[in-house]
Amino acid sequence: MAGGFDIDHGSKGTMKQYPGNLTWYVKFTCIIAALGGLIFGYDIGISGGVTSMAPFLQRFFPSVYHKEELDTSTNQYCKFDDLKLTMFTSSLYLAALVASFFASWVTRKLGRRMSMLLGGLIFLVGAAINAFAVNIIMLIVGRLLLGVGVGFSMQSVPLYVSEMAPYKHRGSLNVVFQLAITIGIFAANLINYFTSKIKGGNGWRYSLGGAMVPALFIFISASFLPNTPNSMLEKGDNDKARAMLRHIRGVTDKEVEEEFNDILAASEASKQVKNPWKNIIKRQYRPQLVMAILIPFFQQITGINVVMFYAPVLFKTIGFGDNASLGSALITGTVNVLATLVSVYGTDKWGRRFLFLEGGIQLFVFQVLLGALIGWKFGVSGNVTELPKWYAIVVVVFICIYVAAFAWSWGPLGWLVPSEIFPLEIRSAAQCIVVSVNMFFTFLIAQLFLTMLCHMKFGLFLFFAFFVAVMTGFIYFFLPETKNIPIEEMSRVWREHWFWKKYTLQENQEGLQV
Numbered sequence: 001m002a003g004g005f006d007i008d009h010g011s012k013g014t015m016k017q018y019p020g021n022l023t024w025y026v027k028f029t030c031i032i033a034a035l036g037g038l039i040f041g042y043d044i045g046i047s048g049g050v051t052s053m054a055p056f057l058q059r060f061f062p063s064v065y066h067k068e069e070l071d072t073s074t075n076q077y078c079k080f081d082d083l084k085l086t087m088f089t090s091s092l093y094l095a096a097l098v099a100s101f102f103a104s105w106v107t108r109k110l111g112r113r114m115s116m117l118l119g120g121l122i123f124l125v126g127a128a129i130n131a132f133a134v135n136i137i138m139l140i141v142g143r144l145l146l147g148v149g150v151g152f153s154m155q156s157v158p159l160y161v162s163e164m165a166p167y168k169h170r171g172s173l174n175v176v177f178q179l180a181i182t183i184g185i186f187a188a189n190l191i192n193y194f195t196s197k198i199k200g201g202n203g204w205r206y207s208l209g210g211a212m213v214p215a216l217f218i219f220i221s222a223s224f225l226p227n228t229p230n231s232m233l234e235k236g237d238n239d240k241a242r243a244m245l246r247h248i249r250g251v252t253d254k255e256v257e258e259e260f261n262d263i264l265a266a267s268e269a270s271k272q273v274k275n276p277w278k279n280i281i282k283r284q285y286r287p288q289l290v291m292a293i294l295i296p297f298f299q300q301i302t303g304i305n306v307v308m309f310y311a312p313v314l315f316k317t318i319g320f321g322d323n324a325s326l327g328s329a330l331i332t333g334t335v336n337v338l339a340t341l342v343s344v345y346g347t348d349k350w351g352r353r354f355l356f357l358e359g360g361i362q363l364f365v366f367q368v369l370l371g372a373l374i375g376w377k378f379g380v381s382g383n384v385t386e387l388p389k390w391y392a393i394v395v396v397v398f399i400c401i402y403v404a405a406f407a408w409s410w411g412p413l414g415w416l417v418p419s420e421i422f423p424l425e426i427r428s429a430a431q432c433i434v435v436s437v438n439m440f441f442t443f444l445i446a447q448l449f450l451t452m453l454c455h456m457k458f459g460l461f462l463f464f465a466f467f468v469a470v471m472t473g474f475i476y477f478f479l480p481e482t483k484n485i486p487i488e489e490m491s492r493v494w495r496e497h498w499f500w501k502k503y504t505l506q507e508n509q510e511g512l513q514v
């Protein structure tokens with residue numbers, strides 16, 4: 001790429017290239033771990049549909065139900081604006097945020113695997129409480145537990161996969177995590193579609209209880225997963241770590257030597273660090289700290305969760321009936337899964353920057369078009385009685401193109417890039433920042449979206465488009481390419497970057513860092 005923002009691959013001669021194959025064992029463990037994303041996705045997809053089911057509203061949020069019944073206003077922008085209801089959706093993300101701090105400690109001290117196990121178990125309990133909820137307290141307690149489960153998984157899975165995967169395939173294997181999130185969202189939309197038709201008004205129980213299935217699966221499979229070599233070294237099991245590394249790379253003792261020694265050195269350095277939180281604010285880690293905050297923030301400020309949480313509400317607003325709105329949500333769900341596959345294929349081939357930049361431009365264009373299209377028909381008053389069919393179809397198509405762009409760029413890369421740029425001595429703490437920032441903005445947008453739509457109207461799409469333009473520029477200037485670079489060699493991308501090099505430690509002629 002022009003402009004010298006890429007790392008010069010001409011220097012490949014001096015870049016380490018650890019031997020290793022994409023063994024079945026590594027594929028299997030990474031895919032099983034990445035399925036941890038299912039529980040998060042299921043939850044994202046289930047809430048919107050459940051909160052638009054009449055029996056659920058009647059039982060837990062009667063005031064919202066009556067308001068909706070009595071609402072004769074034709075202002076489509078402000079129909080569903082209710083704080084308590086959005087609090088139900090978003091409370092989970094606050095719990096996940098708080099949990100990620102505990103999870104950071106567990107991931108460092110007890111290993112990535114223990115963190116995944118705990119995540120699955122707590123999520124399972126939360127889902128059961130929700131399925132049998134008889135009052136709002138049970139509903140909220142269940143949701144808080146789901147949040148804790150999600151926090152533990154988000155903390156551990158991306159790190160687990162990045163540490164297990166051979167560096168040339170790290171991107172694809174890591175994107176499977178986001179793929180699992182999108183499959184979870186899709187499955188949830190599908191389940192809502194059917195449960196909303198169940199007679200007797202208990203459909204929502206099946207929707208919420210369905211979360212027990214992926215949770216059980218994750219809990220059971222995580223108990224068979226091995227720890228990563230890095231985790232074993234953090235706990236002082238050097239021999240086991242070497243044997244594990246050799247096994248997952250499918251190479252001989254001699255061939256694994258160099259990579260093992262580098263991880264060992266990283267682990268020794270990390271043990272010197274008593275407080276990773278103090279460490280991460282040191283000037284030398286400034287690029288990583290900035291990315292740990294901005295990447296998840298940018299991922300959420302694309303506005304993607306407006307579509308994910310509120311697709312049924314959104315489609316209802318633009319004039320689809322109850323059934324049609326869930327149906328359309330299924331369409332966006334399918335696009336989300338399929339487009340993520342593009343990233344599984346392409347991230348190690350075309351690189352992270354290419355996907356970020358292409359995705360950013362596509363997001364921007366279609367967000368502006370959507371804003372214009374909605375503004376044109378709904379105007380500022382939001383009063384509209386009938387919409388032509390072609391109009392609704394164009395809106396759905398544009399939303400799909402927007403979702404596709406997100407699904408091969410910011411969706412997966414928002415997890416992949418942070419998980420591969422942190423040196424071991426700050427890894428757990430930095431991942432905790434990534435999860436917390438992501439959860440915080442997921443919370444904020446879930447909480448504010450309906451109010452924002454009510455006040456900003458079609459301008460809301462332009463608001464998100466503005467941020468997409470900013471983040472695309474940011475990637476162009478400040479994010480170095482990280483594809484095909486071993487994690488232990490990653491410090492070099494910052495040392496060679498036009499902007500970040502002034503923050504990092506440089507190597508002197510003898511190769512020592514100063």
Ligand SMILES: OC[C@H]1O[C@](O)(CO)[C@@H](O)[C@@H]1O
Pocket residue numbers: 044178181182185299304305308336411412414442
């Ligand atoms: O696929 C869309 C989903 O992906 C995420 O950004 C997580 O990576 C969620 O916040 C969103 O709902």
